[in-house]
Amino acid sequence: MSKYSTAIDKKWQKKWEESNLYKFDENKDGKKLYVLEMFSYPSGSQLHAGHWFNYGPVDSWARLKRMQGYNVFQPMGFDAFGLPAENFAIKTKIHPKDSTVNNIATMEEQLKAMGAMFNWDHELVTCDPNYYKWTQWLFLKLYEKGLAYRKKAPVNWCPSCATVLANEQVVDGCCERCDSEVTKKDLTQWFFKITDYADELLEKIDTLDWPEKTKAMQKHWIGKSTGTEVTFEIKDKDISFDVFTTRVDTLFGVSYVVLAPENPLVDKLTTDQCKDAVEAYKDEAKKQSEIERQSITREKTGIFTGSYAINPINGREVPVWIGDYVLATYGTGAVMAVPAHDERDFSFAKKYNLPIERVIEGGENLPYCEFGTMVNSGEFNGLVGEDAKSKVAAKLEEMKIGKFKVNFRLRDWLVSRQRYWGTPIPIIHCEHCGIVPVPEKDLPIELPYNVEFTPDGKSPLAKCDDFINTTCPKCGKPAKREADTLDTFVCSSWYYLRYVDSKNEDMAFDSDLVNKLLPVDKYVGGPEHACMHLLYARFITKALRDMGYVNFDEPFKSLTHQGLILGPDGLKMSKSKGNTISPDEYISQYGADVFRMYLMFGFAYTEGGAWSDDGIKSVGRFVERIERAFENAFDFINKGENKKTTIDKAEKELNFWRHTAIKNVTSDSEILQFNTAIARMMEFTNALTKYVNDDEIKNAEFLKETCLDFIKILAPFAPHFSEEWWNTFNDNSEVNDNSYSVFNEAWPKFDPNALVKDEVEIAIQVNGKIKARINIPSGLDDDSIKKASLENEDVIKATEGKNIVKVIIIKGRLVNIVVK
Ligand code: ANZ
Ligand code: ZN
DSSP states (O other), X not given: OOSOOHXXXXXXXXXXXXXXXXXXXXXXXXXXXXXXXXXBOOOTTOSOHHHHHHHHHHHHHHHHHHHTTOEEEXXXXXXXXXXXXXXXXXXXXXXXXXXXXXXXXXXXXXHHHXXXXXXXXXXXXXXXXXXXXXXXXXXXXXXXXXXXXXXXXXXXXXXXXXXEEOGXXXXXXXXXXXXXXXXXEEEEEEEEOGGGGHHHHHHGGGGSBOOHHHHHHHHHHHOEEEEEEEEEEETTSSOEEEEEESOGGGGGGOOEEEEOTTXXXXXXXXXGGGHHHHHHHXXXXXXXXXXXXXXXXXXXXXXXXXXXXXXXXXXXXEEEEEETTSOTTSTTSXXXXXXXXXXXXXXXXXXXXXXXXOOBOOOSSSOOOSOOBBOSOGGGTTOBHHHHHXXXXXXXXXXXXXXXXXXXXXXXXXXXESOSSSOBOOEEEETTTEEEEOOGGGOOOXXXXXXXXXXXXXXXXXXOHHHHEEEOTTTOSEEEEOOOEEOHHHHTTSHHHHGGGTTOSSSSOOHHHHHHHOSBSEEEOOGGGTTXXXXXXXXXXXXXXXXXXXXXXXXXXXXXXXXXXXXXXXXXXXXXXXXXXOHHHHHHHHOXXXXXXXXXXXXXXXXXXXXXXXXXXXXXXXXXXXXXXXXXXXXXXXXXXXXXXXXXXXXHHHHHHHHHHHHHHHHHHHTTOHHHHHHXXXXXXXXXXXXXXXXXXXXXXXXXXXXXXXXXXXXXXXXXXXXXXXXXXXXXXXXXXXXXXXXXXXXXXOOHHHHSXXXXXXXXEETTEEEEEEEEETTOOHHHHHHHHHTOHHHHHHHTTSOEEEEEEETTTEEEEEEO
8 A cells, every 4th residue: 555645745735835835936047937837717617637637747847847947937827707607607696706716716725736836926817806907908008009999790699698709719600608509790899900910920820839730720710812802893883893812813714793792782783673682682691600601512592683794804794693602701792703613603603504614724624723724815825823813913903903912811809798707898988078998097997796697688787887887087977888898818818928927016017027937938728729819819919019018929939739638438528428537536545646647647648538547546556666666775775784885787777777767757758748758767666676676785875866866757747755755765854944845956867878788689690580699798899799790609500601691780689691
């Protein structure tokens, strides 16, 4: 039975806290290292295995870095506003503030039981007025800069959450939170102008040490597209409109044009005969989500407006249709249709019997969507690809009916929510003065406690008279506060800055301090944030940089996504499936270090996998084995029996495993490859066990040194266990300062000489068949190896009377003698 238990955990947690071991001092020696794990949402289900997998191993990494001499900053806090607490409140009648405060208290306990070296002095909670005061400040700064604005727009509406959603929160047409189908509503909402930064957000991605997949997803979301805007005139009417095309080389092949049903020109274009049908079609289109409309597999529909447009390059008259596959919100909301070379146009033309004319050569079948040689295109015939595009574009430019155009898929970030549990937007609406920002000195605008927050599609704060009624800061007349609250992603878009200076009451953060500690050197969290949090935070950093508050471009230099820990059945853990793993139970059984080490040994960090009870048991046994070896070593050393001073074979052997472990634990952990690092410590344990169990006289000094090195490299992985043994071996009972801790020790360096084994065994083959095995001194040169091989008796026998054609030497392993 192991002596290691939660009692040891608690003992050292208490000592660490009392001695302020992990207090961050920005003036301490060592290069700063900001290690950040995505903060957690305080929910009733508390810390689950996924949190542990995020925080435990990263804490181990941070501890290793501390021992390597870095001045590590690793804060922790809570992303405490948001819908789950509010929905929970609606169900249980427990106020979101009360449930949140409770959940945070429990989670803090759990996080402390983990024994991570979080800098609790820097803790922040986003629903605390001390925090959201500065979220409001951020809003005002963006407003001042024209980066926060209000507009009426068709927005995503989740009927079940009764609130609008950002584009990023709509996944396959459904609400990211509750999976209900999202509809469109015309509403006046607040937006952040993230599109101003589209180009930089795209370009700078390549400078980041992030997972390639995440970078690709963000690039795709930003969606830069370069093409040409071409002007078409309407026949017999004084109306013109632009289309956006990425394939201007197909211009001669346009056989009709299509407008989005919502395009404001539609009413002007539609002839009297077509009016009723067009109106009916528009109503139908409104019911469909943008995602449905973009679906490749769905049958495309449309209707003729009665008008004709003129293709500016060849004067041809083409019918003007409306169709739901054209989106009002992309490009110009109008496309030139080239059925011979575009899938969607092709199926549309087939369906409605519109002409299909090839203007690009290549491939038998239509549509042919690749580049090719222009045909049926007058003076441009024979041109190919990019060259073709730029020549046609130049001609259009010269005719003043075309211009180069860059489009982005990225839309401005919709930040207002019609819900209660969020940061109030610091804006006042005055009948006389319009939109008036709350003066900075009046911040925070506190979220009132007594509010009827059952969702009905209207902002709950609007019904709270005490909150909503105020006076206009400009004219002093009665006015109303903004009733919407901010998307919680606004809270998390800047928290990594506030951590550094989380108690500052006079400003959001001290810029000098932030510039010193940021960017975050290592950020670790789930991949689900690729196009939301990780994009928003980059935008906010850039906006604050342009306002002079920070001096760096990117918030997170290096990013890792931990994998997912699945239930024992290999499925995603969920309460309803009954396959969840409760960390607390395992910890009380095995101790926090075994739990942590199992997570680090049982899974590849970026992959995760299925939980296994056998797995944690075997890590428990591993810890017991180390314990036994340490105990035996400790007893032996204390007896003071042996005075052997020479290092002979047994010591050399153990030393080899010791330095192999130091070397590989260092390099594997560096890249968060903890499972192989622990495997090396298992080998080290075996070697140590063998040495202490050997009845021959041992070298006590060497043994102690070896154990101390082991404790040091084990310490990041099993912090409580290692601290206990460090203090046992060193008898630190009299120490009164912080020098007691193994975490103030320097990380050991490996000795390359110890890794060279004196002798290696090699196999000798004759014509590919093994004839002998010999031991040779390692590092022997090729000529000597050849000589030693040929002198071997078995080899002499096997080669007798034959011609030696060639001797092939594979260093350290094999000699092959080729004979005829
Ligand atoms: C004519 C054409 C011919 C096109 C051809 C493609 C191939 P990306 O790359 O995504 O930017 N398009 C433009 N605006 C649109 C809208 N609002 N809704 C739906 N489709 C729209 O795609 C640009 C292409 O998508 C444009 O180039 C246009 O079709 C279409 F052989 O113009 B193309
Ligand atoms: Zn006013």
